[in-house]
Each structure stands twice: as C-alpha cells, then as structure tokens.
Amino acid sequence: MKEKKIILLSCGPFEKEFLGKIALATGTEFNRAVIAEECYLDLAPFYSPGRRQYDGNKLLHHLPECTGREYDKLIGLFKVDIFIPILTFIFGQAVLGEQTAIASVYRLRNELYGMKQDNDLLLSRSIKEVVHELGHTFGLIHCHVSTCVMRSSTYVEDIDQKSSSLCLRCRTLLEEGQK
Amino acid sequence: MAEKISILIVDDEESVRDSLQNWFVEDGYHVECAENAKKALHLLDDREFDIILADIKMPGMDGMEMHRRIKALNRDSIVIIMTAFASVDTAVQALKDGAFDYVTKPFDPDDLSHLIRNAAAQISLRSENEALRRRVTTLEDIDDLIGQSEAISKVLKQIENVAQSSSSVIITGESGTGKELVARAIHSNSSRRYFPLISVHCGALTESLLESELFGHEKGAFTGATFNRKGRFEMADGGTIFLDEIATISPKMQVELLRVLETKSFVRVGGNREITSDFRVICATNRDLLSMVKNGTFREDLYYRLNVVNITIPPLRERVEDIPLLVNHFIKKYCTSMSRDMITIEPAALKHLEHFEFPGNVRELENMIERAIVIGNGKEIKLRDLPMGKEAINSSVESLDELEKRHIEQILVKYGWNVSRSAKALKVDRVTLYNKIRKYDLKQKE
Numbered sequence: 001m002k003e004k005k006i007i008l009l010s011c012g013p014f015e016k017e018f019l020g021k022i023a024l025a026t027g028t029e030f031n032r033a034v035i036a037e038e039c040y041l042d043l044a045p046f047y048s049p050g051r052r053q054y055d056g057n058k059l060l061h062h063l064p065e066c067t068g069r070e071y072d073k074l075i076g077l078f079k080v081d082i083f084i085p086i087l088t089f090i091f092g093q094a095v096l097g098e099q100t101a102i103a104s105v106y107r108l109r110n111e112l113y114g115m116k117q118d119n120d121l122l123l124s125r126s127i128k129e130v131v132h133e134l135g136h137t138f139g140l141i142h143c144h145v146s147t148c149v150m151r152s153s154t155y156v157e158d159i160d161q162k163s164s165s166l167c168l169r170c171r172t173l174l175e176e177g178q179k
Numbered sequence: 180m181a182e183k184i185s186i187l188i189v190d191d192e193e194s195v196r197d198s199l200q201n202w203f204v205e206d207g208y209h210v211e212c213a214e215n216a217k218k219a220l221h222l223l224d225d226r227e228f229d230i231i232l233a234d235i236k237m238p239g240m241d242g243m244e245m246h247r248r249i250k251a252l253n254r255d256s257i258v259i260i261m262t263a264f265a266s267v268d269t270a271v272q273a274l275k276d277g278a279f280d281y282v283t284k285p286f287d288p289d290d291l292s293h294l295i296r297n298a299a300a301q302i303s304l305r306s307e308n309e310a311l312r313r314r315v316t317t318l319e320d321i322d323d324l325i326g327q328s329e330a331i332s333k334v335l336k337q338i339e340n341v342a343q344s345s346s347s348v349i350i351t352g353e354s355g356t357g358k359e360l361v362a363r364a365i366h367s368n369s370s371r372r373y374f375p376l377i378s379v380h381c382g383a384l385t386e387s388l389l390e391s392e393l394f395g396h397e398k399g400a401f402t403g404a405t406f407n408r409k410g411r412f413e414m415a416d417g418g419t420i421f422l423d424e425i426a427t428i429s430p431k432m433q434v435e436l437l438r439v440l441e442t443k444s445f446v447r448v449g450g451n452r453e454i455t456s457d458f459r460v461i462c463a464t465n466r467d468l469l470s471m472v473k474n475g476t477f478r479e480d481l482y483y484r485l486n487v488v489n490i491t492i493p494p495l496r497e498r499v500e501d502i503p504l505l506v507n508h509f510i511k512k513y514c515t516s517m518s519r520d521m522i523t524i525e526p527a528a529l530k531h532l533e534h535f536e537f538p539g540n541v542r543e544l545e546n547m548i549e550r551a552i553v554i555g556n557g558k559e560i561k562l563r564d565l566p567m568g569k570e571a572i573n574s575s576v577e578s579l580d581e582l583e584k585r586h587i588e589q590i591l592v593k594y595g596w597n598v599s600r601s602a603k604a605l606k607v608d609r610v611t612l613y614n615k616i617r618k619y620d621l622k623q624k625e
Binding site for chain 2 (some may be wrong): 057079084085086087088089092094095096136141142152154155168
C-alpha cells in the first residue's frame with residue numbers, strides 16, 4: 001500500500017531546523033510522514049503591484065507544479081505577504097477537501113507589529129497555521145472550540161489563543177473522514 | 180448554527196466569488212454564487228438565502244437595483260452591499276434601501292468575520308422571535324379548551340367565527356366551565372392579540388373600587404389615591420377587556436359602562452380629561468341575564484349592547500365524552516409542571532369520573548386530577564386518590580369481613596404500620612390485630 005504523506009514545500013529561505021520542527025509537529029498531528037522539500041519558485045508572476053502583495057489564489061493553483069513527488073497533501077510555506085482579491089491579507093489558504101494549501105509566515109512575525117523578534121513564537125504560530133490549513137484539506141471546517149487549531153483566526157493574537165492540536169470533535173471528524 | 184445559514188454571493192468577478200465562497204465554506208456556511216443580478220434573482224425565485232452579498236458594479240442590472248428587487252420580494256432578507264468604489268451617496272442610498280451593511284473591497288478578514296457573525300446573529304434572533312411568538316400564540320390558543328363532543332365543537336366554531344370581528348361577546352356558562360379560557364381564545368385569535376387582554380373580576384370589587392379600577396383615578400381623587408392610575412379600559416387600548424361576573428355590577432356602574440361602550444371614551448375618577456381607548460368587550464356570567472333584564476335588575480340597553488354574540492359553554496355533565504380527554508390533558512399538564520413521570524388513570528377511577536355530576540365543572544375535574552397526582556403513588560391514579568373514591572370504595576363493600584379488612588388496613592397505613600398504635604386506635608389488643616393481619620393477609624406496601 002502506498003504511504004500517505006504530506007509534503008511541506010519551502011517556498012522561501014527558511015532554516016532547515018525551522019522546517020523540520022514544523023514537519024515533525026504536523027506529522028504527529030495528522031499521523032502521517034511529512035517531507036520538507038525546498039522549492040525554487042519565481043514569485044514575480046504572482047506579485048500584484050497594486051496591492052504590493054502576492055496572489056494567494058494563483059499560488060495555490062500553481063503549487064502542484066512545484067514538486068515531482070507523489071503526495072497525499074501538499075502545503076507551501078511562504079515568507080511573502082499573500083492576499084486573495086476580496087481580503088486585505090490572509091495567513092493561509094486551502095480548498096476544503098482538496099490536496100493543496102498555502103501558508104505565510106509574513107504576518108506571523110512579531111516585528112511586523114512593532115514588537116521584539118520572537119523565534120519561538122513564530123515557530124509556534126507557523127505550526128498552528130500549517131496544521132490549520134492542512135485541516136481544511138482534510139475537510140475540516142472552522143471549529144468553535146477556543147483551543148482547537150481549527151478555530152478561525154483573523155488576527156495574530158487569535159492564533160496565540162489556540163493550541164496546535166485538533167479538539168476531540170475535529171479529531172473524530174478527521175478520523176471518520178479517513179476511513 | 181453556522182451550517183444552517185445560506186449565503187448567496189453576487190459578483191461579476193470570478194476571483195471574488197471564488198475567494199468569498201472558499202472563505203465562507205471553511206466557516207461551515209452553505210454558499211452559492213451568481214455572476215450577475217439576473218442569475219441571482221433567478222436563484223432567489225427557487226429558494227431563499229439568509230444572507231446576500233452583492234457587488235454594486237455589475238454588467239446589466241447593478242447591485243443597488245437588484246437589492247431593491249430582493250427587498251420587494253422579501254423585506255426580511257439580509258443584503259450586504261460590496262463595492263470597490265465606495266462613495267457616500269451609494270452608501271447612504273444602500274442603507275436607505277434597507278441594506279444590512281455597506282462594505283468596501285477588499286475587506287479586513289476580521290471585519291468580514293464580524294459582519295457575517297452579526298448577520299447570522301440577527302437571523303438567529305429573528306427565528307427565535309418567530310418561534311417564541313408562535314409559542315405564545317399556541318399557549319394562549321384554544322389549548323385548554325379540550326374536547327371533541329358536539330357541544331364543545333360548537334363553542335370552538337363560534338370562537339373561530341367571532342374572533343375576527345370586534346363585536347361584544349357575552350359568554351355564559353356555569354361556574355368552572357372555562358369562560359375566561361374562551362375569552363382568551365377569542366382574544367388570541369383576533370387581530371388584537373398583540374395588545375393586552377385585561378381581565379376584571381367585577382364580582383370581587385365594591386362599586387367604588389370597580390369604578391376606580393375600570394376608569395382609573397387622578398391623584399387626590401379619594402383618600403389613598405396618592406398617584407395617578409390608569410384604569411383597565413385605558414390599559415386595554417388596542418386589545419380586549421374581559422369583564423367577568425358582569426351580572427354583579429350595580430345599576431350605577433351599568434349606566435357608566437353603557438356610556439363607555441357607546442363612546443369609547445371616559446374620564447378618570449377625580450379627573451376632567453376625556454380619555455379615549457379602543458377596546459373590545461367580552462363579558463362572562465353564570466347567571467341568566469335575560470331574566471335579570473325582565474325583572475329589572477340589569478339594564479336592557481346594556482344587555483343588548485353587550486349581547487351582540489352569545490357563546491354558551493355547556494356544563495361538563497352534558498359532555499361526558501370529553502372527560503377522558505380532559506383527564507389526560509390535566510395529567511399531562513400537572514405531571515409536566517410538577518416534573519414527574521407521566522402517569523395513567525385506572526379504568527375504575529375514570530369510570531367513576533364519567534358518572535360524576537361535577538357541579539364545579541372542568542375546574543373541579545382539574546383540581547381533582549391535580550390532587551390525585553400529588554397524593555397518588557406516582558404511577559397510576561387510583562379510585563382512592565379521588566375525593567369520591569373513598570365513598571365509592573366503601574359503598575362497593577358487601578361483606579362485613581371485607582369492611583373489617585379495609586378498615587384495619589386504613590388504620591395500619593394511617594399509623595405507618597405501627598401495630599401497637601393501630602391496635603390502640605382500633606381498641607383491640609395487639610394479638611387480636613396480629614391475628615386479623617394474618618387472617619386477611621395484610622401486607623405493608625413498599
């Protein structure tokens with residue numbers, strides 16, 4: 001039987017240790033092998049000069065072309081600021097029940113909000129964002145449990161309030177969806 | 180709640196539709212899209228959406244015109260107007276036309292979340308309000324007027340017919356037949372149902388108190404009138420006033436009442452300002468008003484003013500077939516209010532109820548059932564739980580032995596099966612009582 005695996009695509013200059021920690025936490029949460037893979041993607045075609053941001057929808061559609069490996073789920077991690085046409089920014093994007101997702105660490109950095117750099121906090125937020133978007137690819141919708149990673153977060157403090165794990169209900173739904 | 184909310188996105192830009200759809204689907208909403216107003220209106224012909232997000236600038240019909248058409252179809256629909264080119268004029272116009280909100284693209288994710296959450300909360304409140312209104316109407320409906328007999332069906336039909344008019348009604352019937360229930364049913368089925376139903380028990384008040392109660396009084400009108408007070412006629416404005424025991428009012432009050440009914444205006448006791456009030460009058464009596472008119476104790480002109488419609492409620496003894504239904508209704512009512520498991524009634528007890536005269540009518544039956552539930556074993560209403568039960572049980576005893584057995588059993592139960600105390604009460608020694616217990620095989624019940 002083919003092993004179900006998640007590819008964590010590094011679409012920016014991330015440290016290996018940083019990616020490794022995200023891969024480990026994500027693998028534990030979804031009980032799957034997570035392979036961190038580097039990708040050299042030219043982001044220029046995705047840049048919107050009017051918004052001075054990168055188009056999340058276009059990145060999401062393009063992402064499958066960035067890997068030659070077979071995968072169950074694919075998530076691209078970016079360092080740039082991403083948007084979708086209707087929203088001023090997004091932390092990440094996924095299509096419910098599909099294979100691909102994207103997430104950006106741009107707005108997860110403390111420095112953006114005039115605060116002191118905190119690498120541990122950035123890692124924690126990045127893990128939550130990656131797990132959250134991958135949760136959508138597994139068909140999970142936003143959850144009302146305050147500590148569940150699938151709780152909707154529209155600003156960065158929201159992310160800090162929740163844990164990096166699924167609540168019991170979401171875990172059950174995930175397991176039922178995988179049967 | 181989220182999964183029940185449906186959203187229609189109307190925007191000519193595919194990327195906007197897709198982005199919004201994707202965003203809302205992740206929140207668990209049901210989402211459909213239309214690329215122009217025509218398609219949106221077509222979708223709205225087939226089904227209703229809780230929230231409609233509409234762009235202003237679209238080819239063909241614009242979002243503002245579509246919004247007006249949606250509102251013409253359904254005033255309660257929640258429409259959020261979106262635009263990339265905000266202007267004060269369009270914003271004001273959209274809100275004047277009844278838009279829920281007016282937002283500029285692109286949105287802050289947090290603002291969008293709040294917007295939809297607020298809209299969803301409004302929908303939830305509205306449906307809750309509708310459900311409560313329905314519940315209140317049902318509660319005040321003909322809920323307690325139980326029965327399938329021809330006599331009660333006739334009353335229900337009369338209520339239905341008379342409810343829609345504003346005519347005065349006299350309800351006649353013996354005490355306890357449910358005259359006030361009929362008045363409530365008429366009121367709650369009339370167009371006045373969202374206004375108050377004010378009840379006045381005329382028989383319980385003296386002439387001067389009734390006058391002050393009905394017309395209100397000004398401060399200082401009499402000793403103890405320390406403040407202005409609205410009268411019942413004033414309180415019933417828009418609604419119904421129910422005058423119970425109308426036959427008991429004095430000749431002076433009859434004149435006053437006639438004047439109010441004719442002019443729908445009155446002056447408070449001690450006041451000089453004319454007050455008008457729009458009310459409907461429903462009266463009730465257990466006396467024969469026509470005989471009172473004939474013997475001169477009730478004004479003929481008032482009688483004819485009140486007696487536009489007459490509803491006579493039959494006594495319970497004339498609708499015996501309704502007794503099982505009423506019994507079940509009261510069992511359900513009191514078991515629910517006392518938070519007890521639903522119980523039944525033994526056939527013998529029901530049979531006795533069906534043969535009872537019920538001088539106090541349905542009220543007496545209701546009280547009997549309430550009492551039986553309180554004192555009963557919590558599983559079944561027995562004949563002995565009913566007031567006429569003991570008599571019925573005793574009268575059914577034929578042999579002296581049977582009578583002795585029952586009497587001993589009653590005494591034992593009374594003294595908690597304390598043999599010494601029971602023997603003392605029976606004026607026999609303990610050995611005799613033990614022998615009797617053995618003879619009649621009496622056992623203490625759990």
